Amino acid sequence: MKKLLGVTLGILTAIGGFLDIGDIVTAAVTGARFRMSLAWAVALGVVGIVIYAEMAGRVATVSHRPVFDLVRERVGARLGLANLLASYLVTFLTLAAEVAGVALALQLASDVNYLLWIPLVGFLVWLVIWRVKFETMENVFGLIGLALIVMAVALWQLHPDWSSLWHSASHPEVTSGEGTPTYFYYAIALFGATMTPYEVFFFSSGAVEERWQRNDLMLNRANVYLGFPLGGLLTLTLMALTAVVFAPMNITVEHLSQAALPTSLALGKVGLALIIIGFFAATFSAALETGLSAGYTISQYFGWQWGKFVRPLGAARFHAVVLISLVGAVLLALTAIDPVKLTEYTVVLAAAALPLTYFPILVVANDPDFMGDKVNSRFSNAIASIYMVILVVVSLATIPLMIATKAGA
Amino acid sequence: MLTTEARRQSEVLLGVRSAATGRRLLILVLLVVSASCVQPVGPARTFDSYKHKAKDTAETALSSVETARLGARAAKRDDVFPSFLSVLLGEAEDEAMSAQSTFDSVQPPNKRSDRLRDRLDALLVRATDALSQARIAARRADLDEVARQARPLARSSRELNRFVEAQK
Amino acid sequence: MDPPARGRRLYAALHLLDRQILDADSMMAGKVDDLEFESAHDGAAPVVTDILSGVGALGPRLGGRLGRWLTGIHRRLRPEPEPGPARISFGVVKKLDNHVELSLHRSELENNQLEAWTRDNLIAHIPGASDAPE
Numbered sequence: 001m002k003k004l005l006g007v008t009l010g011i012l013t014a015i016g017g018f019l020d021i022g023d024i025v026t027a028a029v030t031g032a033r034f035r036m037s038l039a040w041a042v043a044l045g046v047v048g049i050v051i052y053a054e055m056a057g058r059v060a061t062v063s064h065r066p067v068f069d070l071v072r073e074r075v076g077a078r079l080g081l082a083n084l085l086a087s088y089l090v091t092f093l094t095l096a097a098e099v100a101g102v103a104l105a106l107q108l109a110s111d112v113n114y115l116l117w118i119p120l121v122g123f124l125v126w127l128v129i130w131r132v133k134f135e136t137m138e139n140v141f142g143l144i145g146l147a148l149i150v151m152a153v154a155l156w157q158l159h160p161d162w163s164s165l166w167h168s169a170s171h172p173e174v175t176s177g178e179g180t181p182t183y184f185y186y187a188i189a190l191f192g193a194t195m196t197p198y199e200v201f202f203f204s205s206g207a208v209e210e211r212w213q214r215n216d217l218m219l220n221r222a223n224v225y226l227g228f229p230l231g232g233l234l235t236l237t238l239m240a241l242t243a244v245v246f247a248p249m250n251i252t253v254e255h256l257s258q259a260a261l262p263t264s265l266a267l268g269k270v271g272l273a274l275i276i277i278g279f280f281a282a283t284f285s286a287a288l289e290t291g292l293s294a295g296y297t298i299s300q301y302f303g304w305q306w307g308k309f310v311r312p313l314g315a316a317r318f319h320a321v322v323l324i325s326l327v328g329a330v331l332l333a334l335t336a337i338d339p340v341k342l343t344e345y346t347v348v349l350a351a352a353a354l355p356l357t358y359f360p361i362l363v364v365a366n367d368p369d370f371m372g373d374k375v376n377s378r379f380s381n382a383i384a385s386i387y388m389v390i391l392v393v394v395s396l397a398t399i400p401l402m403i404a405t406k407a408g409a
Numbered sequence: 410m411l412t413t414e415a416r417r418q419s420e421v422l423l424g425v426r427s428a429a430t431g432r433r434l435l436i437l438v439l440l441v442v443s444a445s446c447v448q449p450v451g452p453a454r455t456f457d458s459y460k461h462k463a464k465d466t467a468e469t470a471l472s473s474v475e476t477a478r479l480g481a482r483a484a485k486r487d488d489v490f491p492s493f494l495s496v497l498l499g500e501a502e503d504e505a506m507s508a509q510s511t512f513d514s515v516q517p518p519n520k521r522s523d524r525l526r527d528r529l530d531a532l533l534v535r536a537t538d539a540l541s542q543a544r545i546a547a548r549r550a551d552l553d554e555v556a557r558q559a560r561p562l563a564r565s566s567r568e569l570n571r572f573v574e575a576q577k
Numbered sequence: 578m579d580p581p582a583r584g585r586r587l588y589a590a591l592h593l594l595d596r597q598i599l600d601a602d603s604m605m606a607g608k609v610d611d612l613e614f615e616s617a618h619d620g621a622a623p624v625v626t627d628i629l630s631g632v633g634a635l636g637p638r639l640g641g642r643l644g645r646w647l648t649g650i651h652r653r654l655r656p657e658p659e660p661g662p663a664r665i666s667f668g669v670v671k672k673l674d675n676h677v678e679l680s681l682h683r684s685e686l687e688n689n690q691l692e693a694w695t696r697d698n699l700i701a702h703i704p705g706a707s708d709a710p711e
Contacts, residue, residue, distance in 0.1 A: 063675070065597070072608065073595045077639060080595070111492035111548075131705060249475040250468065254504055257497040261479060268488040276493070303597050303608030303630075304692065305683075312706040314604065316696035323699075369675065 007222050013138055014227020016145030019234055020286030021101030022094070022193035022347040024279065025340055027235045028259035030186050031242030032251055034175050036168035039236055041187040045194025046232035048387050050224050052358055055365040055376065055384065056200045057220040060207035063370040067204040069300040070370055071360035083360055084301045086353040091198045091297060093346040095290040096329040099125065100339035101283035104256040108276050115336060122330035125287045129322060134209045134308045141285035148278035151237045154266035160244040168243070169236075185401040185408050188394055189344060192351025194232065198293040200361065205296045209309050217374075254340060294325035344408065352398040354391040362388060453515055459522045463529050464576035466512040470536050471569040473505035477543050478562045484547075484555040491550035498547045498555070502540040509533045532572055536565040597676040598630060598665070606683040610634035611662065627664045628677065631688035634662035654690050663688035 030038045056067045063070065068087075072080035102125075103117035128137060174183040212220065241262040242253060253259060256279065264272035292308075299306035299318040306318040333339070362384050365376050376384065402408075453459035480497050483489045489497075513530070517523050539561040546554035598606045611629035633655075636648030652660060664687055665679065672678040683689050700706050 069597065073597075077595055077610070077635065081639065081643070108493055108496055109490075111495045130703070133710065245479070249479075250471060251475045251479075252469070252472045254472075255497075255500040257493065257500055258476060260493070261476070261483070261497065264489050264493070265479060265483055268486070269490060272489060272493060302632075302635075303605055305605040309710055310604070311709050312700055312703070313696055316692050316700040320695045320699055 007219055009139060010219055010223040011227040011230075012146060013142030014223045015142075015230045015234070016148070016281065017138070017142040017285050017289075018228060018231020019145065019148060019238075019282040020094075020193075020196070021097050021283050021339075021343050022196060022350075023235045024101070024238065024256070024259055024282065025253075025343045026186070026190045026193045026347060027238040028242045029253045029340075029344075030190060031239035032246035032253045032258075034178065034183065034186065035243040035247050036165055036236075036240060037172040037175060038183070038187055038190055039169040039239065040172050041190040042194055042232055042235050042239070044390070045191045046229055048191075048390070049195045049199060050228050051380065051384055051387060052195075052361055053200055053203050053228065054221060054224045055380070056204035056361055057207050057212075057224060058217065058374055059361070059365050059371065060204040061212045061214060061217055061220055062372060062374045064208060065370070066201070066208050066296065066300060067361050067364055068201050068297055070364045070367075072301055074363045074367060075360050080301060080360070083356055084297055086356045087197055087201065087297050088294065090196070090346065090350045090353050090357070091201070091290050091293050092325055092329060093332075093342070093349065094196060094198055095287060095294060095325060096332040097339060097343040097346050098283050098287040098290055099326075099329050100333040100342060101256070102280060102287055103333070104339055105276055105280040105283055108257055108260060108279070114339070115334060118330055118333045121284075121287070122326050122333075125284070125291055126323060126326050128288055129291055129308075130312070130319075134206070137288060138206070138285075141281050141288065144281035145278060145285060147274045147281065148234050150267065150271050150274035150278065151234065151241060151263055154263040154271055154275075155237055155240055155244070157266040158241075158244055158262070160240065165240055165243065179405070181401055182405045182408060184397065185348075185405045188351045188398055188401065189347050189408070191394060192347040192349075192354070192398075194235070195354060195358075196347065196350045197353065197357035198290050200358070201293045201296055202289040205292070205300075205307070209307055211309070256340070291322050291326055291329075295319070295322040348398055348402060348407075352395050355388065355395050358391055359388060452518075453522070454518055456519060456521050456525075459515070459518055460525060460576050462512060462515055463525055464573055466508045467529060467532070467569050467573045467576070469508040470505045470533055471566065471573060473501040473508075473540060474536050474562055474565045474569060476501045477540050478559060478566060480547075481543060481556050481559040481562060484552040485559070487552065489552075491547055491552060494552070494555060495544065495547040498540065498544040502537065502544045505533070505537050505540055509537060529572065532565070532568050535561070536569060539565055593625070593628075593673075593677070598628070599676050599678050600683040600686070601671075601680055602682060603678075604683055606679065606686055607631060607688045609677060611638045613664070625667050627666055628670070629662040630665060630686075631663040631691070633660060637662070654694065663690070 027042070059065075059067045059070065071083055075083070099118060099121050100114065102121045103114035106112070106117045106121070107114040174180050207216075207220065238259065242259070245251075245262040245265065246253065246258070251258070260272060260275045260279065263275040267274075295318045296306055298304075298321050299315075302317075304317045305315045307315060312319050333342075362376075362381075365371065365384075366381065368375050453462055477498055480489070480494055480501070484494060509530075512526075512533075517526050539558055543555050543558040543562070546552075546558065593609050593612060596609045598609060600606045607630040609628050609630060611634040612625050613627040613629060614623040615626045616623045631651065632647045633651035636644045636646070636651060638644070639647065651662070665681075669679050669681050670677055671680040679686075684693070
């Protein structure tokens, strides 16, 4: 019974914690612009992250070391360093975007300018990382994130033309008036938002923080195979909401307030309150995760003691990196760079860096030295390798498309 | 004193290329991103390209107006908190005004463009006016006044729609 | 150096380099960033004498501008004018499997400088730093 409760909690937390500012922004923007014809990009991304997160979780559960820790041993100091630089850069930018995202959510609730919230948000994120127990942190914000289920209720309440939505999703085509490069640019953005690397580092390090043992492998699989796809469904729900409400009126989504509007129209103040709470939880938990991941990546490359499972005095450099990264992220957000634009650029860059960040995971998961009998099956390897090819193609296409479409203008 | 020369040499092929490539990619990426961020408005040299800019501007303003109309509808049905509405309408207004000022900064290439500019400016002024009124009312938590802006906003919507269609 | 001995050296390096170092308390104490050998004079295979760890060791190994920058950081952390890389004598290695286990505590290691500095000058000043994790 207790095991069942644990599994359920894990799945619910995975659903609630799946979305972050990148998913919210890209889903809302593409829904209004392309209706559901980019749904496949989300589906593709969800399958990808399910495969790699399961691998990363398995690596950490079996070898008791997170995947990033093992990267350097497997691929060497140089390639490991290239991996670190790319991973850290993307994680840092994501952290800044998430902090700005929390501030935007608070602005929606208070009408106080988001810039004024940013320093407070940075401080709160740091404080929670410093003081709150890892599991508590994950569970609390994951469960609050379930408030986003209100979006599904809102969609239902709007009585959309379901067959038209389904048709748009299953017959992807470049919407009239839009160029093909722009279409694929946004496909890459959605893909990058779904497969952001920090999720994998965090998931893997988290397994060590929570001291998963071999008999937790089932839990790992349940979280990933059930939780993540359901989370992806929430992303698609937001896409459908803007597709139904904004696309017919030629409204382009440029602000977070617009992302919350369809729910408000469908369910009134209650719906609005819940979606704002959901946005807050989603971005705040993502800020916690990216903040910790910034510390994990650097510490694990250099072999420093890391983690919340030791007292801070015992992992000084790790906590210093987290603190400095947060300060840097707050400063970046305070430059008043448009948070939505920052988010869009970050997810696209994440997409460009995907092969570099994901390839070592595949290598490590196949190493019998660390994995024993739990190395990848031939089937997993087959799919993971196909994905590696997709990631390389996406990565190569990103910069040219960014230039050709002027970043999706 | 011998150190791991052999290992270093075995890493050379893979390592040096990847680290150097990684660094070059990083610099390239940062350049591209900063170049994409700064989007200076290019001049319009022909009537057609000016017309294109006018159409884009009108579409942006239309998006703001339609967002505000939805906001007004929500206000009428008491579906929103005034603070949220204030943010929504404020951002819509900012979007439209920014599009207007960007468009106004473009030099019209010829007399025909001048006339187009005058027409669009008139529409934009009415639109931003209605958006401002709505925003002001929302800040005062006067949901009824926001709801009343539905009519001028609807009119702006029709005008801008006609304009956009005419430029296609 | 006869070829079989050289082959074995390479083999050992691949199994030692970039490994995680754990101290006597199983706390993480850096990575094996480089190794120091002593050539045996009687024609036998060379022997690993020291593990080199920390930015002072990683810098020279990586080479290039990045390597020089890392070495520069290392130099700034040390009082002596020409600090060599932090050394861990191979004699204190207790066990070798997936990681390198030492018989010393990490506070006794040369590569702990940055950790100690950060702890004493930054982290120790933040309230709650000594609280054990719940």
